[in-house]
Amino acid sequence: MTSYQSLHEGWTVSGGDLVDVPAAVPGCVHTDLLTAGRIDDPYLDENEKKLAWIGRTDWTYATTFSYTPGSVRADLVCEGLDTIAEVSVNGSPVAETANMHRGYRFGVGPLLRDGTNTLQIKFTSAYAYAEAQQQRLGRRPNAYDEPFNFIRKQACNFGWDWGPTLVTAGIWQPIGLHTWSVARLAEVRPQVTVTGGVGRVELRVRLERASDEPVTISASIAGRTAQATVDGVEALLILTVDDPALWWPRGYGDQPLYDLEVVATSASGELDRWSRRVGFRSVRVDTSDDGFVLVVNDVPVFVRGVNWIPDDVFDNRVTRDRLASRFRQAAGANVNYLRIWGGGRYESSAFYELADERGFLVGQDFLFACAAYPEEEPFRSEIEAEARHNVLRLASHPSLVMWTGNNENLWGHEDWGWKPALNGLSWGSTFYYDLLPRIVAEIDPTRPYWPGSPYSGSPDRYPNDPAHGTTHIWDVWNTDDYTKYAAYRPRFVAEFGFQAPPTYSTLRRSISDEPLAPDSPGMAHHQKAADGDKKLQRGLENHLPAPRDFDDWHYLTQLNQARALAFGIEHFRSLRPLCAGTIMWQLNDCWPVTSWAAVDGDGHKKPLWYALRDSYADRLLTLQPRTGAPLEPGGPQTEIEPGAVVPPAGEPALVAVNDSRTPWAFSATVTRRNLDGDVLASAVLGATVAVAGSTTLPLPAGVRTPGDPSVEFILAEIDGHRAWWFFAEDKDIPWPAPDYTATADSTKVTVTARTILRSLTVFPDRLHPTAEADRAAVTLLPGESVTFHIESGVPLDPDALTRRPVLRCVNDVAR
Template identity: 50%
Template sequence: MTTTARPRNDGTPLEAVSLHEGWTLRHEGRALPAEVPGCVHTDLLAAGAIPDPFLSANETAVEWVGRRDWVYDTVLPARATAHERTDLVFDGLDTVAEITLGGEPVGRTANMHRGYRFDITGHLAERVPLSVRFACSYDAAEAVREHLGASPEAYGTDPRPFIRKMACAYGWDWGPSLPTAGIWKDVRLEHWSTARLARVRPLVTVDTATGTGRVEARIDVERTGAGAGLALIAELRVGGAHAAVEFEGGTAAVTAEVPDAALWWPRGYGEQPLYDCEVALRTADGAPLGTWARRVGFRDVVVDTGADEHGSGFTFVVNGERIFARGVNWIPDDVFPSRVTAARYRERLTQAARAGADTVRVWGGGIFERDEFYDVCDELGLMVWQDFLFACAPYPEEQPLRGEVEAEARENVARLMPHPSLVLWNGNNENLWGFRDWGWEGPLAGDSWGEGYYLGLLPRVVADTDPTRAYWAGSPWSGSWEHHPNDPAHGVVHSWDVWNTADYTDYLDDVPRFVAEFGWQAPPAYATLRRALPGEELAPGSPGMLHHQKAEDGDGKLERGLARHFDVPTDFDTWHYLTQVNQARAVATGVEHWRSHWPRCAGTIVWQLNDCWPVTSWAAVDGDARPKPLWHELRRLYADRLLTVQRRAAGPVVCAVNQSAGAWDAEVLLRRMSAAGEVLAEARVRITAGPRAVAECAVPQELLPAAGSGTEYLVADADGLRALHFPVRDREFAYPEPSYEVAVEHLGEGCAAVRVTARTLVRDLLLQADRLAPGAAADRGLLTLLPGESATILVTGWDAPDRAAAEAALFAVRGA
């Protein structure tokens, strides 16, 4: 227990007492030490009561944990206080819980995504037991289902629609089924008198013409009986500006203006200045009652969805600048989210920024992340697209769920709205699309399914609570039922038919206005697999590999995807390498094509940045935080300048995609090469792309490889960037057996330089550094070298550099 004798900066009053210590987890007569914040699974792990569910097939061995009730106990110490009111505050309980104090009920909860406050004034005269009893979430969801009479034909046996809990806790096509319980966020006592700041909503705007920033703080207070009707003063300070208001009711508004406010920009477009913003509540005679403090940033963000000759667009416009969003989708970084620390948020989001991303979409099957997540996005200039928490299912709109949905929405919109990185509220993930195409409409037979949330309740909550930001009803969504929800010509699309049924070259067949999900699977890094599957002989179909592949027919799709481009290998190491190559190639095909069509296409958000455990998935960073080759490829694809060869109706063109603030005037060296390494023809062409623009130049006829040739290819080089064009797929190309020389230089302190010099064409050379040492990392991903070219790969975390080991860790595409 920790006492804080000053106001906390989240608006709590003068005395806040942390209740993180002294908890016990009880179940069926057993008592274990409990960590708060935490959850049942992590407490059982710490006690050695269950095996690590991330290893081998242990997930199935701990399935029973999510099927039980659990109790957390502690004892509150006797505490005298001069304050009028004492509240027991839980920032997050997962999920359906009954709270008792001294055996008497205090309250009940049924929502993981909101906080709870209970008045326990007068209950601390002596030591008193506090218990939080968590019901099995399956049983709780079933009780709601029975209450609503939901048809099994429409909803199946899925508990997700009937409980306000992290949906992916019950498993997803990349995640385990490990629904847990626990006090997953902070818990404390708050002692206060007269009045407290119950909610502060800062509406932050900027007049880009004059440079004046404006903060209108809308304030809600809760009063004690003695404080009713007293005059209070709310004082706002931001950026050197100051304003105050006196009021007697439960609400107030106070506005301050900051002249010459420095603008907050997405990364790559400018700086990210943040201003301290504080609201202080005091009595009319000056007695302090509490403070609320955040950092805010001044920027103007709109989403342009206007009609044009191609349909209707979806473009972020920040401070008047139209932006091609270079994005990644974010899922909970751990299936046990209480384990995700502020440092881990920073590590993962820094990986997103280093990969070139400027946008992070927080996906609707997870959670509203903690404030530290958005703090880092503010600092790094990562625009946040925030889903409301609905994903891939019909959701009943009746009580008690409707009230919970509205309460969680209002709370989280108010909590997150200070963050300048937050640019969009999105109603749901795939549910409008699902209603149209996934066979829901018939079985629902007119029952509610969530449309009233996405097109009614949620936009109203945003308009009431945070009118400074745009709302979009869903992802995907065309903007209206007049068009198919996943219409490429309108709004936002998800492109999943390519992964599920086709080849990634099919990305080239259309130009969506904005692609919010697309991706390709690959296994995690080799060292991650070795840790997660101890003692297993690795093979694509080995028991552990199959258990850590959650997608329906995932391995079949991986194999069919490989077979379209390569002879499917029989050894694991080659299979592992080629599936990672295919993942990077697939995403590159989509991003290069869509970026080349800016401004018609205004963004790509790759599925997905991260994993919540070690698994074969679409992630660029695996469950042990190791970057896959895709992560390195994103650094190229999302760089300000991208050189690419694209097909057009009149023939191939070289595209200079320029997202920088200055013009790009480049001399492009074009070479038609033979597989044996001979230059068959070459030319230099000039291409100039203006700021934030795309320019293209037709490839001269004599530089084009013959159609269907398996022995010729095109190389385009400009300003250190390279684009390649092969007229046939890899399995049809006459690659020479890759030959190269390797030299290793020890640089000291676990660093080494691996220099590779190619004797032949070496396509997609990859150094898998984690094969050198589990903690080793390379600074480069896939490389293509022409005969005579060299590249140096910097390896860190490698204490014993050795050329033979480096050679064994190098892979390249081989001929048939």
Template identity: 55%
Template sequence: MKEVVQLAEGWSLGYDGSALPARVPGCVHTDLLAAGEIEDPFLGLNEHDVAWVGKRAWTYSRHIDASDTSAQRYERTDLVFEGLDTAAVITLGDRELGRTRNMHRTYRFDVTGRHGGLHVEFASAYDEAETVRAMVGDRPNVYPEPFQYIRKMACSFGWDWGPTLVTAGIWRPVRLERWSTARLAQVRPLVTVVDGEGRVEVQVEIERTGQGAGRRLYVQASVGGARVGTAVDGDRATLTLRVPDVELWWPRGYGDQPLYDLEVTLGEDADGAGERTLDWWHRRVGFRTVGIDRSADERGTGFTLVVNGVRIFARGVNWIPDDVFPSRVTHERYRTRLTQAVDANVDLVRIWGGGIYEDHAFYDICDELGLMVWQDFLFACAAYPEEQPLRGEIEAEARDNVVRLMPHPSLILWNGNNENLWGFRDWDWEPELAGDSWGEGYYLGVLPRVVAELDPTRPYTAGSPWSGSWDHHPNDPGHGTYHSWEVWNRQDYAEYRANVPRFVAEFGWQGPPTMATLRRALPGERLAPDSPGMLHHQKAEDGNGKLNRGVARHFLLPEDDFDRWHYLTQLVQARAVAAGIEHWRSHWPECAGTVVWQLNDCWPVSSWAAVDGDGRLKPLHHELRRVYADRLVTLQPGTDGPILAVVNQTAQPWQASVTLRRVQADGAVLADEVVDLTVGAYAVHRQPVPQELVPDAASGKEFLVADEGDLRSVHFPVTDKDFGYPVPDYDVTVASVPGADDGSLDVVVTAHTLVRDLLLQPDRLGPEAVCDTGLRTLLPGERAVLKVKGAKETGANAVRAALFCVEPA
């Protein structure tokens, strides 16, 4: 059996003629932070002060001995790096082992019998990128940074939500592997289901030592009680396992997520017994079928996920690296963030192409939670050269990661790129390129070929957005996947309702982070929308201008009242995303999914995220939980009056009883009606609201309420600033939860007037405080109980100061 020695300890980082302790996995920035050599770049304006870190070379060093007594028991010792960021020269003693130029690959070097100083010398990513640019020529780019010339996490060069913190370092584990005779060089399980029978075709590649050449080996695989083995004379083997009556893996909400242990062992053959085990491989797999229905119909070309034969409306979020220093993202942090996705009723997470192929822990947790994973290949918002040295790196990277990730049942789609096909057509790239390569050969050639060869069990799409071919505009809402950014950039969120795309793979609206996050990130700053720290932690072009215009379309923009501005910008973010999702969900099956930009942040920043950079929930997160619930009642504006849409995303019919009320601003009910209806499984019911219940827009004082049990939707026919709101009047009582000593409170709000979009910001009661409730609209006489945990401030006055709602203009 082979021996593995992790090399996590004993590293140093060369710095100005001396050596600092280095942590592996890690990066230069985290090592400098730990040594007190730089200030936290997430705080204040410190990002500017550490720009020099990414512009110089760095060396990691330690001693290794691959010739010690333990190593001598084996024929071969390999040095394995799971991730090097990025352009590096590796030497051991006086011998160069190799050179790397790709953050997204694994590297293996034979160091048998060698010992001495191990040095990993990293060039500046800027220098490497400029070297490649000089070789292949200029290409257009959305941002003024050279990320398309180096196979590195693109967003470390900055994005419209991220800082420019260009990293270097050994960002994933490094180890010594000692082995004899042969090892499992690659295991590819192709997992399918045929007529209720689970099948795993295990493709095995074997590497042999010189002494192992010509020896007869034995490979055995087992899963779900099935076991099969075969003798191997060469370096490849295929084993097929069959599991009758297999339990299917389902996305969350559709069934359970049973996982099966798949084990592969390699041994020397002794009369077929595989007497001495040489190597062992293990992964958990799940049995399911997955595809995309891209059929053409009278409305265009569909894009509907189909899992185990069931067509699914995808309730998705986009995922960016959870930290600009990804080595800091632990298994526990992955679980926290992905559980937050589940708590928002999300069932699909798209890993965006400007980030990384995440750690196995990410996909393991998605396997367990039933979160479908859409995986981009790592290309985003730029024209990518197709010449060497990049072309060979990109194919090697794709092969490495397809094989690494394909065992995970949660992985349901490979996507070629983010917005590059769209960029070529619409962003003036074509004339600038003048015939130069720009990545099309990757997205329509190399990548689909690699997926078809290595992982034919999963679908591939060339990009997002993509209409399926050049016969249609790449971002045509009637065909394939669609990105909706005109609304945030130039229009009111009501314009989400102007069309019904087949699948909305990106859309979103910005909002600031929570107040506790702002106070931590901007210590000592007098907060204002345009204060220095706020502007620095706003990376979008004219981001604050767009935030302000979004508010001003509905409310009077506050002056010299940051708390009010903060509430209204978070409110508009939540309302905007909800408006899009409710509209598009109400048009299932024509629209088959929405993927919100974005779930998470990589640092404290004003952005489109539902969970801010410190992991705190913004109001958007609570609103996602409402609009992504299995059952949804929504009132949609229509040409001749509001439409009642009732969405049922469960396997059982829904006998719904919806109470409609036409209400005055003072709470008087002008008309009401109970609508009893049946919504089929995985179906939507739409019907016009009766005319006598349609609020009079001209009055500016009427609105419509739809209630079904705990579900509520409200429709105001005019903007908030044009509506005759009363001054909100409500009582607040606070009660500690009996027996709880963790700051748990029940906050009871009793409304005496209409109270629209009541919000408790729990972090104002303590930085770790959370609330179970987001935005709530109460009618006169109604009562809401808001459950808070982790509060430090528990008095009624403090609680009242943390409560916000819509006020009259």
């Protein structure tokens, strides 16, 4: 009674001077032209500059398919068209679309003929459409000189401070022909809740009909069934499950998933079938006392998060296996939360299924970012349809725990000079405060909605106040040193970050500059942030010795990025329970670029990834400045000169943070030492840290007070945990020339220190792109050893593994 015919074969694309280029569906014009050899790889060197014409060209996709009449209805199902499309079948117009972020279904039965049929989709230039809408409605403020806020398309296609300007077009999601009779399941809306040990599934089902024949709808989950006979088009079925196994975030328990099935039948037999895997769990946000605490199954969860951007500019290259690799990297870095940023896309079913299976919490932004958005038609209707489509599509996933109205638009309206520029024009506020929360309340009332990121909990309050709700901290990167993080006492940090270049192998694959230099043409093109290199340089000058060559610069900028995020995360976690979460910017990249990512565009881990793993560990031991005064929420209490290193606000104290599921009883040895490793003072400090708790222990005066700050430091140790406190910056410390022995084979590098070695790191990807080490930035005292274990698909040169530029430490720069 129902069948689906995929229409993914035999496509060609034509545009400009190009005719009938073979095309892949799903896909986009850029990858089609690249596969056909018609363009150079836009990710390499400065090739991006040569391809702007693609986004300003109209493109037509065409194919033929066979059809045999039989069913009453035949629908063309387009799950995603990018973006301004005219669809025709056998030369007859079917529909026009203007939204990349929603799916479409068109009845085409009367247009089909027995045998061969033609299908054509013409894509008008996204620029032509957006610029026409901009001219019609009036300009709105925007973070970039691109019209992305005047078209419902992935905003970062138009470039970002980490992404290229590659404006795509094409059939980016599956397309097919659905034939059916009597009725089909037009909408299945599950609401899954659990209260008092009883799971409840409310299923609201809507039919589309081709006849008045009675339809029976049956649903089943966990051995429970419900059934209803429908003469009209709507039905409500309720199933209860006693004592279901709860779905938990990773680190808090297991992730049991239940098969939920819905079947529509009639006297004619089975008509349609729908199935999902769902999980029983509750979620809410506790905003009492102006905080922002995510609560799952009545357990507060400290968010150890990362921001997620599209993993490739060209979505058809983001396979399930590639997503699984990113998820493994996130899990390996002790991440429990992924925030899907509002300038990209509503993520794929594969993304959410993996998150469900692996216990990641997911926050999904609605797709508005860094701009004022018009509220006039056709945008208001398109945005309502888009929101309804995606809330319904994603509502069954237990991993999804938060809907957020936009990225930085509330902040931008208040703080970025938008109001005079708008002069009364609409900017999106009714979307964030009215339309979107109403849709979530109607379709997905089991999840919280938050109007924006950042947002301080009330429209009357400054939206980026760290003392309330969620905050973004970007003055650190843009104008200040990373030590300024310590001046903040936020309730929840939803964005903060610091840049570094990608791994050396990624640079060498994507940039052919000879020689490589921070400002060589390819390097400069792959730095999209405003004054990005100047900001990198400021960070180096504040903390590290001056680089002598590109290899030094590459190592030191990556090290500085890792230290910056570790500094911020450990400070914010040490404020628990005042601070309830951090979401660093960002986990991944969409192409090879200097950026804030921990995993670069080729999927390789930067030193930041290893710092995340340590700073996000279940049990954190850290040395933090404390004054003895109670910690109050807020931001910097005094004006700080831009770019200045902020001195610690207090004396070092030992802080232990416990995000494990059992109490942590520890006894730590804390020593003050000199660069020779000699113990100048010591103490043993102990405590028991409750589950989801933190403990601060003051250090004895003899340990916390240096005799000569330039050559002394504090080291706290327990059960493999180490925390360091240096009284001076690396650039001001008289590091000894590095003295060590090193041995290696293809699988490991063992280093034994004769002198202190600061932030010892091995970079095996310099020998082969697939090679990576199991740790980074290890500081060794004289007499200590470390073994770096290497994973590589090919044998590596043992000698090269034991010397510069593969094996690095700060000492060899400071000489």
